Amino acid sequence: MSASVGDHLKTGPQLSLRFIAVWLRNLRVWRKLMLPSLLGNFGEPVLYLLALGYGLGQFVGEVESMPYMVFLASGIVCSAAMTGATFEALYSAYTRLTQQQTWAAMLAAPMNVDDVVLGEIAWAATKALINASAIVLVAAVLGLVAGPEALLVLPVILLAGFSFAGIAMIVTAISPSYDFFLYYFTLVMTPMLLLSGVFFPLSGLPDAVGIGAQFLPLAHVVMLVRPLMTGTTVDAPVLHLAVILGYAVGSYWISAALARRRLIR
Amino acid sequence: MAAVTARGLTRTYGTTTVVDGIDLDIEAGECFALLGPNGAGKTTTLRMLLGLTPPSSGEVTVLGEPIPERARAMRERAGIVPQFDNLDPDFSVRENLITYGAYYGARRKAVEARMDSLLAFAELTERADDPIQGLSGGMKRRLTLARALVNDPELLALDEPSTGLDPQARQHIWERMHTLRRQGRTLLLTTHYMEEAERLCDRAAIIDHGRIVACDSPSALIAAHIEPHVVELRGDQAMQWMGRMNAAGDIDAEVRGHAGAGSGLEPLTAAGFRVEPVGETVLIYGDDRDALIQRIEALIGPGYLYRPASLEDVFLRLTGRELRD
Numbered sequence: 001m002s003a004s005v006g007d008h009l010k011t012g013p014q015l016s017l018r019f020i021a022v023w024l025r026n027l028r029v030w031r032k033l034m035l036p037s038l039l040g041n042f043g044e045p046v047l048y049l050l051a052l053g054y055g056l057g058q059f060v061g062e063v064e065s066m067p068y069m070v071f072l073a074s075g076i077v078c079s080a081a082m083t084g085a086t087f088e089a090l091y092s093a094y095t096r097l098t099q100q101q102t103w104a105a106m107l108a109a110p111m112n113v114d115d116v117v118l119g120e121i122a123w124a125a126t127k128a129l130i131n132a133s134a135i136v137l138v139a140a141v142l143g144l145v146a147g148p149e150a151l152l153v154l155p156v157i158l159l160a161g162f163s164f165a166g167i168a169m170i171v172t173a174i175s176p177s178y179d180f181f182l183y184y185f186t187l188v189m190t191p192m193l194l195l196s197g198v199f200f201p202l203s204g205l206p207d208a209v210g211i212g213a214q215f216l217p218l219a220h221v222v223m224l225v226r227p228l229m230t231g232t233t234v235d236a237p238v239l240h241l242a243v244i245l246g247y248a249v250g251s252y253w254i255s256a257a258l259a260r261r262r263l264i265r
Numbered sequence: 266m267a268a269v270t271a272r273g274l275t276r277t278y279g280t281t282t283v284v285d286g287i288d289l290d291i292e293a294g295e296c297f298a299l300l301g302p303n304g305a306g307k308t309t310t311l312r313m314l315l316g317l318t319p320p321s322s323g324e325v326t327v328l329g330e331p332i333p334e335r336a337r338a339m340r341e342r343a344g345i346v347p348q349f350d351n352l353d354p355d356f357s358v359r360e361n362l363i364t365y366g367a368y369y370g371a372r373r374k375a376v377e378a379r380m381d382s383l384l385a386f387a388e389l390t391e392r393a394d395d396p397i398q399g400l401s402g403g404m405k406r407r408l409t410l411a412r413a414l415v416n417d418p419e420l421l422a423l424d425e426p427s428t429g430l431d432p433q434a435r436q437h438i439w440e441r442m443h444t445l446r447r448q449g450r451t452l453l454l455t456t457h458y459m460e461e462a463e464r465l466c467d468r469a470a471i472i473d474h475g476r477i478v479a480c481d482s483p484s485a486l487i488a489a490h491i492e493p494h495v496v497e498l499r500g501d502q503a504m505q506w507m508g509r510m511n512a513a514g515d516i517d518a519e520v521r522g523h524a525g526a527g528s529g530l531e532p533l534t535a536a537g538f539r540v541e542p543v544g545e546t547v548l549i550y551g552d553d554r555d556a557l558i559q560r561i562e563a564l565i566g567p568g569y570l571y572r573p574a575s576l577e578d579v580f581l582r583l584t585g586r587e588l589r590d
Contacts, residue, residue, distance in 0.1 A: 100351070112337060
């Protein structure tokens with residue numbers, strides 16, 4: 001009999017270093033189209049940063065006792081990481097799973113579904129890191145970064161990339177078509193983007209929203225990244241890291257199980 | 266040494282049994298075909314042997330490894346040519362081979378050392394840096410075959426290797442497969458082309474409705490299941506002699522599919538030949554070539570087609586003639 005979702009969820013993913021071959025494959029493809037890809041992936045967030053930062057910043061003035069532009073820069077770093085990882089783990093991975101049958105080719109080699117899923121997630125996390133790094137760089141050039149401790153943002157973003165990619169991979173693993181991704185964007189991505197403190201602080205919102213935001217991985221990423229970029233003290237870093245790590249591990253576990261159910265039949 | 270053994274291999278999906286208790290023993294160095302109509306369970310059987318589909322029940326050992334438990338270790342020593350080409354469209358011919366080698370854990374240098382011979386084998390040396398999109402169907406198949414050889418496999422599994430190819434490309438793939446067999450590799454293929462199995466394979470298993478209905482060398486299958494000589498009547502000639510066509514040239518649906526009493530071929534059946542109508546063709550089988558041809562010449566005259574019985578005759582006899590989808 002085919003194993004049920006429950007059966008797959010009970011057995012955790014088998015970890016091996018084989019996933020590196022998948023990551024390397026995607027890196028090789030990305031390198032071919034590096035320039036347009038970089039432009040597309042970080043051009044847009046930089047535009048948001050400049051337009052909202054200058055435009056909206058004039059009316060807003062200071063937020064949490066820093067210029068709005070400074071406040072926004074750290075938020076945009078986090079949201080760019082989320083979008084970068086999500087698009088890669090949704091559209092690109094889904095194309096390789098269905099249209100291109102790249103996954104099937106990999107599975108005919110000595111690779112397991114768990115390796116392929118981890119390789120795709122690791123690559124999507126790398127894309128998050130690339131996108132976020134570019135924006136950290138732009139922010140530094142614009143003088144929106146407090147000091148070299150802002151570099152600590154990068155490992156945080158990589159870990160965050162794993163959790164955003166993992167969550168998106170759950171959607172990819174169950175998706176019947178590209179259209180299905182719209183549910184994820186409307187029901188998960190957009191609310192998360194708006195309610196995680198990227199564009200405005202959560203302090204002014206009703207308590208219920210603030211409490212709800214504690215369940216959003218992006219909110220925790222922002223709470224880690226903003227102090228690191230603006231040179232203030234991080235509040236409860238272990239808690240934030242634990243939540244992001246929990247999402248990363250949990251989402252890989254679930255997405256690998258769902259991908260196994262889809263592919264091993 | 267056995268390359269593949271399977272005992273009681275079974276796969277059900279819901280209430281449908283796709284593979285129903287298959288036993289297989291394939292020797293190392295043998296070329297073995299799984300023959301069957303569409304939907305007979307060939308591909309599912311192959312996928313179970315390769316550890317890509319878990320069996321509902323049964324035991325499988327391939328290259329000494331229990332499957333699916335140690336499928337990864339087995340696949341390190343095997344190459345797989347899938348039914349539908351899944352070459353990587355983001356890469357050139359050469360990059361496809363290097364990338365696929367990496368999936369086997371092969372270092373780039375190791376694959377590059379084999380690159381020239383792989384490209385030459387696929388006759389794609391000139392096209393090494395071309396994108397995949399520009400290749401013809403035959404070239405893609407050859408590259409898929411070369412890709413399955415990046416790890417120098419002991420066992421090569423090919424799922425319908427020549428389906429959809431033109432005759433030239435097909436001949437080319439067959440020639441490559443002969444070469445691989447001479448190199449001592451075990452070849453396991455699924456096909457519904459009888460000619461393919463007859464030319465290439467030491468043994469073939471005919472599968473229908475998920476079961477093996479016969480398994481032997483092509484010549485032994487022919488000897489065991491069918492008369493060795495066949496005469497074919499085709500088109501109008503067949504219709505007339507079957508008595509299915511009336512004076513006006515219209516086909517008489519009433520007597521469709523009957524070769525018994527009333528048919529012009531009754532003298533043949535009376536003489537002990539087996540007469541089988543298939544659509545607009547009549548097949549007449551006999552044990553003795555001269556006797557068969559003499560009778561046909563006397564009764565019908567020229568315009569018939571004689572041929573020795575083939576695996577296709579056995580196949581159709583064992584799996585029936587109704588259309589499969």
